[in-house]
Every structure is written in structure tokens, then in C-alpha cells.
Amino acid sequence: YAPAIILSVVLGWNLKILIVVMGLLVVFYTLIGGTQAVNVTQKQQMFIIFSGMVTAFIFIVRALPQDLTFSNALQLAGMNEKLNVLDFSFDPNNRYTFWSGITGGLFLALSYFGTDQSQVQRYLSGKSLGESQKGLIMNGFLKIPMQFFILLTGVLVFVFFQYEKAPIHFNPYAIEKVKTTPGGDQFEALEVANDIIHHEKQKQLQQKDFFSDPISQAKYLQLEEQSQRNRTAAKEIIEINQPMIESNDKDYVFIYFILNHLPQGLIGLLLAVILSAAMSSSASEINALSAISVVDLYKRFRGTKDEKHYVSAGKTFTLLWGGIAIAFALVGNLYENLIQLVNIIGSLFYGTILGIFIIAIFFKSIRANAVFFAAIITEAIVLIIFIQDGVSFLWLNVIGALIMILMAYLIKAVVKKKI
Structure with a gap:
């Protein structure tokens, strides 16, 4: 999805067509090279990502008004509630609080780094146990600083557009198309109003x-609130x-900044950063799904075959899962933003998966059938809670893991024979 967003802005093409094109490209190099191709490309992509992140941050800071200090920039972001880092409220419906982050985030990280095949396959491909352990430790140490750095960059982009005139909608393709419709005049009126507010x-x-x-701060915040209402009306x-055009433009903001406010030589580098990150993640997931399908499903039901046969089966599953991923991207919405969407989808399943692994490690007396039925029941409960919007999605990781363990134990206790 993310690479397609970039190219849709750069080329002005339809987003859905580009989703298919980029999806096929990722499937192609995953299909040809398998795990080795994924690992090799990720090494190159990681270098590009880190270089691009640092470069982008430097230029964003330099692009801010010269008389604006860094502390004042953060103060301005804070006025707009962009720095609400710590929220100690106990409201389970509040999506991001200290407690949901520490607890739900812990369970999410345990499941992601400890059970997700897209991550585990990297450890398994290490030359030695020590190398795999170092990779896991480095992953943990780098994750939080890197996320903080990315979020801080986003905050500074927001501050930049408080001083620099920003479009009422950051997707130029959407603007171009909507102006040809009966609502075009109303949209243009909002653009004019937005320019006045900016002034x-x-x-x-x-x-x-x-x-x-x-x-002065109160007057500014009133104007900013009015600007946000106009943006909502434009959407x-x-x-x-x-x-048919995606109206959520949050994931277009940084791309717009790159294309319109950075030196020409850096545009390609930073677009490559986003492309690399997105394609790296997609390739890992498709390769992981293929590996799981062959090892855990295909081998179990098809019996013993030679390695060449399993390689061919793996390529078939790569094509299958690549097609499913493309189809999902075509029908999925951007939600509030892509990162949040990925975490929400993961939280629907990570708790149950983590619970299964905990049972396998610490509760060896609970047999496979009990775990299987407990997983089905647990997943149904998690989905019901999510649909009912009972709690923030981060808590689903905790709820899923605990219910999974409890349900498996209850099934074992109720059914006396070992199932």
C-alpha cells in the first residue's frame, strides 16, 4: 500500500493500479530469491532507511523559520496536542495511554518479536545462535529510538506546515479529480478560506x-481549529x-513535504526510504506466510516429498499469499494511518498466538487439541470485543493471551481425558 501511495503522488496514477503493480514486484523478487533475497535486500534497504531518516530530519530542522528555536517548535506542537506522550488515565477506551502502552505494547512486542515468522525467520537464518541473539537484542535496542526519531520527524513536519502554506488536502490526485465534479466549486471555496486562515x-x-x-496563542488555536474543520469538510x-478515491490524506503529508520542500537531489533518496521500508516489510510477511504454509500445513497433509517439491510448493504459496495481500490492500482503507492499521490487525491475533507459545513453553501438560479449541474460542472473543469497540486495540494483546491460557486450562480440566 505505502509504495503505491508514493507513486500515485509522483506519477499521478490511480492508487489501485499501482497497488497491483507494486504487489507483483514484491512477489516477483520474493518468489525468485526466497528467504535469501528477502534478507539480502533488507540489508541494503536498512542502510538506505537510516541514511534517509537522518537526512530528512536535518533538512526539516533547517527548513523551519530561523528565529524559531527547537524548544519553541516543540512548544507549538504541544499546543496542538502533538506531544501527548504520557497519558496516565485508566480509560480502557483511550487508545494510547501509559498503561496500554506498557502492558498492551509489551504483549504486542513479545508476540511480534518472539512468535511472528516474519521476525523469527531472520533469527533462524543467522549463522550461529550467538549471531541470532545479537540480532534480536539489536532489534530491541534500536526499535524504540528509531520509532521516537520517526515520530519526532513527523512532529517537526507538522510545525513546518504551521508556517508554510499547506494544501487543504495532501493528495494532489484527489484534488485534481474532485475539482472536475459538481462539488469542485465548494472545494475551491474551502481552499480560499484555508488560505485566509493561514494568513x-x-x-x-x-x-x-x-x-x-x-x-495570541488562544487566537492561533481558534484559527487552527477552524482550519481543521475546513479540512474535514474537504474530505x-x-x-x-x-x-473511489481515498479521502484520508494523513499518509500523504510527508510525501508532499518531500516532493515540494526538499532539494531535488534528496527527493529520490527519501522516496527510496519509504519504498524500501514498505517493500521490505511486505516481502518478509509474504515469505513468512509461504514458509508457514509449507512447513505447518502442506507437509503435514501431503506426506514426505523431496526438497525440490517443497521449493515448488513454497513458490506456489508465495504467489497465493501475494495475491491475497494485493487483494486486501485493494479493499482496505488507510484507516487513520498505515502504522496504526497494521498494529490493529496484528493485535487481533497476536494475543492468541502469544498465548499458544506460552502454553507450549510453560504448560506442557495441556495437549494440542485443547489448545486448538481454546484458540478458536479465544479468537472469537477477541473479535467480538473489537467489533463492540470495548477496549483500545492494544489491550486485545493482553486479553487474547490471558484468555487463551485460561481457556486451554479450563478445557483440559473439564475434559478429563487428554485431548
């Missing part, structure tokens, strides 16, 4: 005592007049 915001931001004057116009 008024600059009057407040450029006051020398803005960061110490509550009155609604797109949804009504161009329902």
Missing part, C-alpha cells in the same frame, strides 16, 4: 511574544463526489 495564523505566529502570550466533499 491570519501567520499574524499570530510572527508576533515576538507569541510563545509567552496566552491571548467529505471528496468522499461524496469521488467515492
Whole structure:
């Protein structure tokens, strides 16, 4: 999905066509090279990603107004509630709190790094146990700083667009298409209103005592709130007049910044960063699904075959899962943003999977059939809780793992014979 978003902005092509093209490209090099191709390309991609991240951060800082200090930039972001890092409320429906992050995030990380085949296959391909352990430790140490760095970069991009004029919608393809519809005049009126609001915001931001004057800050926040209402109205116009075009533009913001506000030589590098990260993740998942399908399903039901046969079966499953991934991307929405969507989908299953592994390691008396039926029941409960919007998605990782263990134990206790 992410590579297609980039190319849809750069080339002005239809997003769904590009999803298919990029999906086929990822499937192709995964199919040809298998795990080795995934691992080799990820090494190159990681270098590009780190180089691009650092470069982007430096240029974003340099692009901010010269009289704006870094602390004032963070203060401005804080005014707009972009730095609400710690929320100690106990509301389970609040998506991001300290408690959901520490508890739900812990279970999510345990399942992702400890049981997800896309991660485990990297450890298994290590030259030695020590090398695999070092890779896991480095993964843990780098994950949080890297995520913090990425989020901080996003915060600074937000601050940048408080001073620099931003479009009312960050997807240029959507703007181009909606202006050809009956809602085009209304959309253009919102653009004009947005320009006026931006001009008024600059009057407040450029006051020398803005960061110490509550009155100026209040006026600025009122204007920003009005700007957000206009952006929401613009999205609604797109949804009504161009329902086939994605109206959620949050994942287009950074791409817009790259294409319109960075030196030409850096645009290709930073687009390559996003492409590399997205394609690396996609290739890992497709390869992992193929490996699981062959080892855990195909071998079990087809009996013993030679290695050449299993390689061919693996390629077939790679094609199958690649097609499913492309189909899912075609019908899936951007939700609030891509990262959140991935975490939500993962949280629906990670708790149950983690519970299965915990049972296998610590509760060896519980047999496979009890675990199997417990997993089905647990997953049904997790999905019901999610559909009912009972708790934040991070808590689903905790709930799934605990219910899985409890349910397996109860089934074992109720059914006296070993199942």
C-alpha cells in the first residue's frame, strides 16, 4: 500500500493500479530469491532507511523559520496536542495511554518479536545462535529510538506546515479529480478560506511574544481549529463526489513535504526510504506466510516429498499469499494511518498466538487439541470485543493471551481425558 501511495503522488496514477503493480514486484523478487533475497535486500534497504531518516530530519530542522528555536517548535506542537506522550488515565477506551502502552505494547512486542515468522525467520537464518541473539537484542535496542526519531520527524513536519502554506488536502490526485465534479466549486471555496486562515495564523505566529502570550496563542488555536474543520469538510466533499478515491490524506503529508520542500537531489533518496521500508516489510510477511504454509500445513497433509517439491510448493504459496495481500490492500482503507492499521490487525491475533507459545513453553501438560479449541474460542472473543469497540486495540494483546491460557486450562480440566 505505502509504495503505491508514493507513486500515485509522483506519477499521478490511480492508487489501485499501482497497488497491483507494486504487489507483483514484491512477489516477483520474493518468489525468485526466497528467504535469501528477502534478507539480502533488507540489508541494503536498512542502510538506505537510516541514511534517509537522518537526512530528512536535518533538512526539516533547517527548513523551519530561523528565529524559531527547537524548544519553541516543540512548544507549538504541544499546543496542538502533538506531544501527548504520557497519558496516565485508566480509560480502557483511550487508545494510547501509559498503561496500554506498557502492558498492551509489551504483549504486542513479545508476540511480534518472539512468535511472528516474519521476525523469527531472520533469527533462524543467522549463522550461529550467538549471531541470532545479537540480532534480536539489536532489534530491541534500536526499535524504540528509531520509532521516537520517526515520530519526532513527523512532529517537526507538522510545525513546518504551521508556517508554510499547506494544501487543504495532501493528495494532489484527489484534488485534481474532485475539482472536475459538481462539488469542485465548494472545494475551491474551502481552499480560499484555508488560505485566509493561514494568513491570519501567520499574524499570530510572527508576533515576538507569541510563545509567552496566552491571548495570541488562544487566537492561533481558534484559527487552527477552524482550519481543521475546513479540512474535514474537504474530505467529505471528496468522499461524496469521488467515492473511489481515498479521502484520508494523513499518509500523504510527508510525501508532499518531500516532493515540494526538499532539494531535488534528496527527493529520490527519501522516496527510496519509504519504498524500501514498505517493500521490505511486505516481502518478509509474504515469505513468512509461504514458509508457514509449507512447513505447518502442506507437509503435514501431503506426506514426505523431496526438497525440490517443497521449493515448488513454497513458490506456489508465495504467489497465493501475494495475491491475497494485493487483494486486501485493494479493499482496505488507510484507516487513520498505515502504522496504526497494521498494529490493529496484528493485535487481533497476536494475543492468541502469544498465548499458544506460552502454553507450549510453560504448560506442557495441556495437549494440542485443547489448545486448538481454546484458540478458536479465544479468537472469537477477541473479535467480538473489537467489533463492540470495548477496549483500545492494544489491550486485545493482553486479553487474547490471558484468555487463551485460561481457556486451554479450563478445557483440559473439564475434559478429563487428554485431548
